[in-house]
Amino acid sequence: MSDTLPSSRSLVSDLPRCIGQRVTLRGFAEAIRDQKRMRFIVLRDPTGKVQLTQSKDQAVLTAALDALTPESAVIVTGTVVAAPAVKLGGLEVVLESVEICALADAHLPIAHDSGLDKWIDHRQVSLRYPEQQLVFAVQTTLEEAMRAFWKQQGFREIHSPKLMGTASESGSEVFAVKYFDTTAFLAQSPQFYKQMAIAGGMEKVFEIGPVFRAEPSFTSRHETEFTSIDMEIGWIEDHHQLMAFEERWLAYAIGTVAEVHGPEIELLFGIRIVPPALPFPRVTFAEANEILAQLGHVPTRQDDLDAEGERLLCERIATETGHEFVFITDYPASGRAFYHMRHEDRPDLTKGFDLLWRGLEITTGAQREHRYDRLVAQAEERGMRLDSLSDYLDFFRFGCPPHGGMGVGLGRILMRLLNAASIREVTLLSRTPKRLRP
């Protein structure tokens, strides 16, 4: 972009190499300190902060800067001078001119120590905080690495529709949309369509996009709209191949984040990012329940783990193996979607799995049932209405490779990666039952 962005722009990180030179900087006026004869401004750009100094005997400049408020967007020109006493890099910029591009209100709506809800109310301000800048830099790198891994494995990117004519698969509530003379529903996942792509011969597909859940959940890990990372792989032999793929893909993505942002994450979040060792531990649902029974945990459900059980199990696995991740496999059919494939010799058990990271479910996956007759039988067993499923069931009527895949929550990965207490700390704009704005 050298010929499109202003060629005269210098960045704060360039300044140590510019002593004695005139530079033009662009950024926010983070702090302004007035003395009788001098004014000091801390300018922040994406690469750091620098002190600007202005001698008040320059009348025009003084008049211009008298109006300046903290967090205003400015373009400044001045000369870089060594100033060993200045904490910000031992240098300062002696101001010659300033252009105030957009003046901030004198009173900022939040400060760095405001609560999370205030941060979300005023995202245009809280996004400027260094940890928040880093969150989205990490998000960018994480997705880049995931896509690089998929690319290397020959995946195709798809964009499946979010507006559906019938409510999608899971039991969770769906949002209804007034659609001309009829009603549409927002997709809870790209599940049906990524399977359609497999039936359509695409073999390996991925999608990163929004999904919608009309559940009145108010936990730190649920949103009504969130970014789902979905993939589906054809010609697999069982769900263990999916897990083997996912752990390599995740380890690569986390390793890339460590390489690119490791030191900054350690500085701002106090965390050392270490790519997880391969393979990840795997325990069956039955084994998980044995472990939990030994720990004295009384389960609240027979066909799924409860949140406390997931936490305890991860703690035990971490103690035994030193590993933060664990796959739970072979869940009972009654607790899983009807299209999860069953074991031939144990039709009450699915080839489904979850991936937990420090107690948090970050993935649900499975080998799918690709045989039309069995799929219909499994839907009927649940008492589902076949007519409302007919488009989906038809995907499997004209030949479909064996396949499986998974859905991974982007926010949940970032939450664990950066040790965030709430998914809302690592989400651009939160959507909950009580929040639709800004």
Added chain:
Amino acid sequence: MSDTLPSSRSLVSDLPRCIGQRVTLRGFAEAIRDQKRMRFIVLRDPTGKVQLTQSKDQAVLTAALDALTPESAVIVTGTVVAAPAVKLGGLEVVLESVEICALADAHLPIAHDSGLDKWIDHRQVSLRYPEQQLVFAVQTTLEEAMRAFWKQQGFREIHSPKLMGTASESGSEVFAVKYFDTTAFLAQSPQFYKQMAIAGGMEKVFEIGPVFRAEPSFTSRHETEFTSIDMEIGWIEDHHQLMAFEERWLAYAIGTVAEVHGPEIELLFGIRIVPPALPFPRVTFAEANEILAQLGHVPTRQDDLDAEGERLLCERIATETGHEFVFITDYPASGRAFYHMRHEDRPDLTKGFDLLWRGLEITTGAQREHRYDRLVAQAEERGMRLDSLSDYLDFFRFGCPPHGGMGVGLGRILMRLLNAASIREVTLLSRTPKRLRP
């Protein structure tokens, strides 16, 4: 994925190097031809087609294959033998065993010469056609190249919410969603949020995601849901910097598609992909109207070009310059969104632009008004309700860099790139006022 996908899999494209060897292939049984003593099957996988032969004196295999229908998904094992008379590569695979993974219905719902609407009704079948496989391979490569260019320029990826508390900016109709006890609206673009990210100090952001337009349009280039490619860039000096960026970004992406898929596109679509020369022609809206007047075109609107005008203009520019692209710049303010920046000396003209490709609008962009007071004045001038805009206007109250950006239609680029008559030929699943399924 060497350790996760079946290690024994061979691809059709490997077979010339496997004469005399036993191989296992996975794919669809495209055609089946029965003779008294022999059976011939054409197997298709993503890399090509091969003839399988079966001698009917093998009773078990014969019984298994008697049930086989075209387009069933199969895994076959056999020996590769040279067969110079066979059109498909001069070889065939003598079958030893077969696993029918999923039997197709005896009657396929469509054929290659069925109409586009039938193709969409039965996407699990039409996606298997070679041109359709190529469309999504091209889409994948195009997006990869766009993201690689952004990465190299330091962009951040964002995921903005599609559920909004107030209807978003443009005059076009929005879809309403029942959202617990209130109403939400589906975002028509990430416009507000990418600008929020700029105010939040992110400087350069992009998003590829779904947008929703509740317009009852039935043209070959409109969908009610489509994939929008959005970017926003801070600290620009004018809209010409945005155009300079976009043309380099597009030329890079198209050039990458030419490199990766050029020969296959030429084979299947009869088109030679050539990356566009830089810079693209630019004409102001006023100049465009002069050219159209010379051509005898009577405009139907004063502040925008009509579709016929866009087509004629592109033809004229192509004749004069040999270029398929043209930027139209400096549109009248009355025809553009209220937040487009005006020229200081011509407040009736915006710093907005469109990009046309062979008569089709593929981009709308502009430098935005980043100064709160002016933005409020421009909204009031339109008679807009400031209270419903308050979250958006607040983005500019605490300092915001000068910035601008654009929205680009992914489907429209693919349409022009592959010379498709309808956007529905290059969309995974079409959504129109009359279509919500499959």
